[in-house]
Amino acid sequence: MGKSKYKGWLYLLPAIVFLAVFMVYPLVDVLVYSAEEGYSFASQTYTGTGLFNYSYVLHDPYFLQAVKNTFLIVIITVPLSTGFALLISLALTSIPKLKNLFQTIYFLPYVTNTLAVGLVFMILFKPTFYTDGMVNLLIKFFGGQAVDFIEGPYWAKMFVMCFYTIWVVLPFKILILTSALASVDQNLYNAAKIDGTSKSRTFFRITLPMISPMLFYLIITGFIGAFKAYSDEVALFGTNLNVAGMNTIVGYVYDMLYSSGGGYPSYASAAAIMLFVIVLTITCINLMVSRRSVHY
Amino acid sequence: MKVVLEHLTKRYPNRNKKEGGEVVAVGDFTFEIPDGKLVGLLGPSGCGKSTTLNMISGLTEPTEGKIFFGDDDVTKLPPENRGVGLVFQNYALYPHLTVMKNILFPLQNLKGPDKLTKEEMNARALEAARLVQIEALLDRKPSEMSGGQQQRVAIARALVKMPRVLLLDEPLSNLDARLRLQTREEIRRIQRETGITTVFVTHDQEEAMSISDVIVVMKEGYVQQIDEPQNVYDDPVNLFVAKFLGTPAINVFEGHVAAEQLYIGGEPVLRVTGVPDQDVYVGIRPEGFVPDEKGNFGCGVSRVEVMGRDTSIIAENSACISGQIRAIISSVRKIDKNAASVRFSLLPEKVHLFSKETEERIRFRE
Ligand SMILES: Nc1ncnc2c1ncn2[C@@H]1O[C@H](COP(=O)(O)OP(=O)(O)OP(=O)(O)O)[C@@H](O)[C@H]1O
Ligand SMILES: [Mg+2]
Numbered sequence A: 001m002g003k004s005k006y007k008g009w010l011y012l013l014p015a016i017v018f019l020a021v022f023m024v025y026p027l028v029d030v031l032v033y034s035a036e037e038g039y040s041f042a043s044q045t046y047t048g049t050g051l052f053n054y055s056y057v058l059h060d061p062y063f064l065q066a067v068k069n070t071f072l073i074v075i076i077t078v079p080l081s082t083g084f085a086l087l088i089s090l091a092l093t094s095i096p097k098l099k100n101l102f103q104t105i106y107f108l109p110y111v112t113n114t115l116a117v118g119l120v121f122m123i124l125f126k127p128t129f130y131t132d133g134m135v136n137l138l139i140k141f142f143g144g145q146a147v148d149f150i151e152g153p154y155w156a157k158m159f160v161m162c163f164y165t166i167w168v169v170l171p172f173k174i175l176i177l178t179s180a181l182a183s184v185d186q187n188l189y190n191a192a193k194i195d196g197t198s199k200s201r202t203f204f205r206i207t208l209p210m211i212s213p214m215l216f217y218l219i220i221t222g223f224i225g226a227f228k229a230y231s232d233e234v235a236l237f238g239t240n241l242n243v244a245g246m247n248t249i250v251g252y253v254y255d256m257l258y259s260s261g262g263g264y265p266s267y268a269s270a271a272a273i274m275l276f277v278i279v280l281t282i283t284c285i286n287l288m289v290s291r292r293s294v295h296y
Numbered sequence B: 001m002k003v004v005l006e007h008l009t010k011r012y013p014n015r016n017k018k019e020g021g022e023v024v025a026v027g028d029f030t031f032e033i034p035d036g037k038l039v040g041l042l043g044p045s046g047c048g049k050s051t052t053l054n055m056i057s058g059l060t061e062p063t064e065g066k067i068f069f070g071d072d073d074v075t076k077l078p079p080e081n082r083g084v085g086l087v088f089q090n091y092a093l094y095p096h097l098t099v100m101k102n103i104l105f106p107l108q109n110l111k112g113p114d115k116l117t118k119e120e121m122n123a124r125a126l127e128a129a130r131l132v133q134i135e136a137l138l139d140r141k142p143s144e145m146s147g148g149q150q151q152r153v154a155i156a157r158a159l160v161k162m163p164r165v166l167l168l169d170e171p172l173s174n175l176d177a178r179l180r181l182q183t184r185e186e187i188r189r190i191q192r193e194t195g196i197t198t199v200f201v202t203h204d205q206e207e208a209m210s211i212s213d214v215i216v217v218m219k220e221g222y223v224q225q226i227d228e229p230q231n232v233y234d235d236p237v238n239l240f241v242a243k244f245l246g247t248p249a250i251n252v253f254e255g256h257v258a259a260e261q262l263y264i265g266g267e268p269v270l271r272v273t274g275v276p277d278q279d280v281y282v283g284i285r286p287e288g289f290v291p292d293e294k295g296n297f298g299c300g301v302s303r304v305e306v307m308g309r310d311t312s313i314i315a316e317n318s319a320c321i322s323g324q325i326r327a328i329i330s331s332v333r334k335i336d337k338n339a340a341s342v343r344f345s346l347l348p349e350k351v352h353l354f355s356k357e358t359e360e361r362i363r364f365r366e
Helices: A002-034 A052-059 A061-094 A099-111 A114-125 A134-141 A154-182 A186-194 A199-227 A231-237 A249-258 A265-293 B049-057 B099-108 B118-131 B147-159 B177-194 B205-211 B229-234 B239-244
Strands: B003-013 B022-033 B038-042 B064-069 B084-087 B165-169 B197-202 B214-219 B222-227 B251-258 B261-264 B267-271 B278-284 B289-291 B297-307 B310-316 B325-330 B341-346 B351-355
Touching (some): A002 A265, A052 A265, A061 A099, A061 A154, A061 A249, A099 A154, A114 A134, A186 A199, A186 B084, B003 B049, B022 B049, B038 B049, B049 B084, B049 B165, B049 B197, B084 B147, B099 B118, B099 B147, B118 B147, B118 B177, B147 B165, B177 B205, B197 B205, B205 B229, B214 B229, B222 B229, B239 B351, B267 B297, B289 B325
Parallel strands (some): B038 B197, B084 B165
Antiparallel strands (some): B003 B022, B214 B222, B251 B261, B251 B278, B261 B267, B278 B351, B289 B341, B297 B310, B310 B325
């Protein structure tokens, strides 16, 4: 009995060591940094301990802007991208003929480099010396006024940002949802047909509950992914996100770490810990909701 | 309500491009299922049983032919308008709904003048649940029940909307032997009680024999024989039907008819009046052998198995083409277990002759 207990731990050991070194230790370390005032990598010194770093970060307008941006991106893109993905997957599933072709097309953005996609978006949205960008040309064609989507008003930039984010995460969600839809037992649909179930009732009472585990998986990972957004912003607006007013929490952490003059690891750590708490809270809420509504 | 199938045919395009042509899943099926009867659709795997059932239910569109419920032509009617109840091979219960909600599901779909109030729905669902004896399980999910219980829920769900026709696709194949026996009795009882015209698909001949009023034997898409169970057993139309029905299976021999005398392995075993001279297959049911010292049919004995009521003699004969010979005799007769050989005389009504070319039955007078 005792021996087999040891054995189990022995098998787990590599994973535990790995997790401890690369996950637990840094997390604890970050927590420690976040409580040390004015910590410097170079001299390995700090001037005091306490919650000062948190207070500083919470009063930093750049951080507040980053929090606002991040929450906006999360709230807008997660429901929209999941909804679009579901609609597109349903459409794909109902056309057996060209399904594979379309699936490949929809999957292309996923295997394309983020920066390359960003470039395409620049061409679409950015006015240059020569042209106003594709989208502005369209707007003008319909009699509207050109908008600078990259360096213009906040709402325009946020619109492009969300559009881009949705575009980037859509393929993966479509992939997951089409396979979830395909794995629903066809006999259930046959049974529903025999019982004279209407299309909408079949969708809401059979399809949706059957794919709900996958749907919740996508929503949870979608939330986490959107909270950690950063590279997409860089792809669109360049590295100086604070100036563009489009920074995110992760971007703020990054800027704090690597700003000129050795950076401010203490502030970065405090911001990172706050992000961690936010993501943890949201994920717990998500899990609780999904427990209650996923039925089997 | 009677169900009439007229030249019902389903062909699928052949996926194998080299062979080309089409696969006939069901060919030219013509049959009238009498009102209130239970018909057993019997045949080996892939013979088109499910396809036939799905055409009756409307899930599969026939390539040719017509289907009538009573006098209505329902061939073009979508499944939801046919009023059939279908029990799937794997039950296809809605896994996220409780038993009660599963049974209510078809009722909640009713619209217009058929629409029921909540109380009516609940009453009907409870009645269906009572019929299949699952009232105690109404709050369970399908995953929390045994196969037999799930099966009964599936039947209740099919019955609750009072279908004109009940279709069952191998509903017992997932159950263990005991439960299968029990459930098939139950299906029989429910069918009798409700009087709903029922089609029951199975590849288990014993199941079909015990439950059906009429058996339809199919092979590779084509109907072989339609008759009452006992008649199909006693009077098979061809070698396939003879071999498919009966456990233990019929014993098949190479034989020869000359001057109205049947020879097996050179021995004259039976007078077969009215059969022209030819080579034949001879099928002899296990109960057609009678141990008889003066009998004309001799075999080497491999072993003797005494199993309560019956005794099986496992014997060998070089003319036998169905492996070993199995003869079943009443254990009242005492058999010398150590004998090296045994002689039988044959019961003529248990001996069937089949043409060597067509495998069709050749009838004879004694
Ligand atoms: N969609 C299809 N496309 C092509 N061929 C099919 C299709 N469905 C069935 N078939 C063929 O039709 C034949 C009859 O199939 P069916 O499902 O009716 O058999 P079955 O008698 O129900 O067999 P089982 O006892 O294994 O369920 C089989 O040879 C099968 O390969
Ligand atoms: Mg089948």
